[in-house]
Amino acid sequence: MGIGSPMKNKIKVFRAMHDLTQEDLAKAIGVTRQTILAIEKGKYVPSLDLAFRISRHFKVNIEEVFSYEDEMPTRE
Amino acid sequence: MKKNIFYLIIGFVALLLLAIFWYSVENYTPLFFMAAFVIGVVAIYLAYRRVSDFVEDERSAKISEKAALRTLQVFWVCFCAVSIGAVMNLLYVPKIPRDHLFEQPVQSLVIMSPRIIGYVQLGLLCLVIFLYVGFRLYYARKYGDWESDEE
Numbered sequence: 471m472g473i474g475s476p477m478k479n480k481i482k483v484f485r486a487m488h489d490l491t492q493e494d495l496a497k498a499i500g501v502t503r504q505t506i507l508a509i510e511k512g513k514y515v516p517s518l519d520l521a522f523r524i525s526r527h528f529k530v531n532i533e534e535v536f537s538y539e540d541e542m543p544t545r546e
Numbered sequence: 547m548k549k550n551i552f553y554l555i556i557g558f559v560a561l562l563l564l565a566i567f568w569y570s571v572e573n574y575t576p577l578f579f580m581a582a583f584v585i586g587v588v589a590i591y592l593a594y595r596r597v598s599d600f601v602e603d604e605r606s607a608k609i610s611e612k613a614a615l616r617t618l619q620v621f622w623v624c625f626c627a628v629s630i631g632a633v634m635n636l637l638y639v640p641k642i643p644r645d646h647l648f649e650q651p652v653q654s655l656v657i658m659s660p661r662i663i664g665y666v667q668l669g670l671l672c673l674v675i676f677l678y679v680g681f682r683l684y685y686a687r688k689y690g691d692w693e694s695d696e697e
Contacts, residue, residue, distance in 0.1 A: 492695070501603035508690030514605050 476539045477515045481506065484528045484535060499523045547596040555593045559586045605689055613681035621674050628666055 485495055492510075496503040501520065508514035509524075516524070525532040563579075563586050570579035594600075686692070 500601070502601050502606065504691060504693075505603050505605040507693050507695060508605060511690055511693055513688070513690030513693060514608075517604055520604060 475512055475515055477536060478512070478539050479509060479536045481510050481524060481535060484530070488528065495524075495527065498527055547593065547598060549597055549599050552593055552597045552600075556590055559590055562586070609682065609685045609689055609691075612685045613678055616681045617674065617677045620677055621670075624673060625670060628670065632663075632666075 481495075485492070490498075492503045492506040496506045499520070500523075505514065505516075509516050521532055521536050525535045528535060563582060566579050566582045570576055
């Protein structure tokens with residue numbers, strides 16, 4: 471977990487689209503502003519529950535906000 | 547209750563405990579301080595539950611959890627080492643030559659005096675506080691507590 475984590479997110483983009491500050495988003499989903507900042511910077515990977523809350527706040531699917539960039543090993 | 551009032555209560559309880567500590571040392575009433583300490587901690591906990599503007603989210607909970615776990619992992623090794631040392635002192639019986647059996651002062655059998663045990667306990671107390679604060683700072687930094695804001 472942290473920098474170098476395969477979990478990426480587009481929270482900053484969605485915040486800009488909805489004209490929200492980190493503080494606004496944090497208040498809306500019941501976390502601290504520092505947590506939003508840490509998630510955006512990839513320092514902290516949110517739980518599934520928080521990830522769903524964030525994506526539901528933007529009224530999009532979770533995959534649109536969060537993505538897992540490492541390739542999964544495929545079965546031949 | 548507001549956060550600032552809670553911090554004031556903590557300060558007040560700490561000052562009160564300090565005064566009771568001083569009184570207990572002066573009058574040698576350790577039990578009085580022990581009881582006061584437990585009551586003080588319970589009072590702080592009850593006050594904490596009434597604070598309305600504390601936001602403890604999953605990240606801060608994770609930081610506390612990780613710091614506590616790592617503290618425990620390191621501390622139990624140190625604590626066991628000290629405890630095993632103390633048990634060895636307990637089991638050790640000094641060899642007293644038969645000729646001088648009754649000449650030997652009784653004090654020589656006391657390997658660990660209460661004063662030394664007190665110093666050891668003080669060391670362990672300082673160690674656990676140092677470990678927890680250190681790990682808390684480490685995990686807070688790791689999970690982005692002091693990240694600069696780009697907004």
